[in-house]
Amino acid sequence: MVSVVVQEGRAAWARLKKERGDFNDWVRVGHALLEGRVAATRGGRFSAAEFAEWMRQHNFNLRPEHRAKLLSVMANLPAIEKWRATLTPLQRQRLNCPIAVLTRYRKSNLQPGCKLHPHHDPSVIVQPLNN
DSSP: OHHHHHHHHHHHHHHHHTTOOOOOHHHHHHHHHHHHHTTHHHHHTTHHHHHHHHHHTTTTOHHHHHHHHHHHHHTHHHHHHHHHHOHHHHHHHHOOOOHHHHHHHHHTTTTTTEEEESSSSSEEEEEOOOO
């Protein structure tokens, strides 16, 4: 039996594929993916192969970069939602893709003298070294 979270995530993904979705739809997909990650964990070990199979079975054919950024968004969702509340309605409407949301969120929270590390998780901000 498919959970309500996964059903809502699949419906949201269908809207997003037709370019009719919004940030809330991405969040619904994110919640479904988090449930899929739990389903792909056995004995405390995550199986990427089982997760890939779960996504295939549930028709979540996201590009890897969207999936990775969406999972980063989900890991920081309360802070991102708080930040989004400071945006204008038009800005919120335009910023709905996880890649754009995460990029703008990081830039808006970057402290002077800090930089984003180009090869690590995009939600991680690297502090400068004090020489």
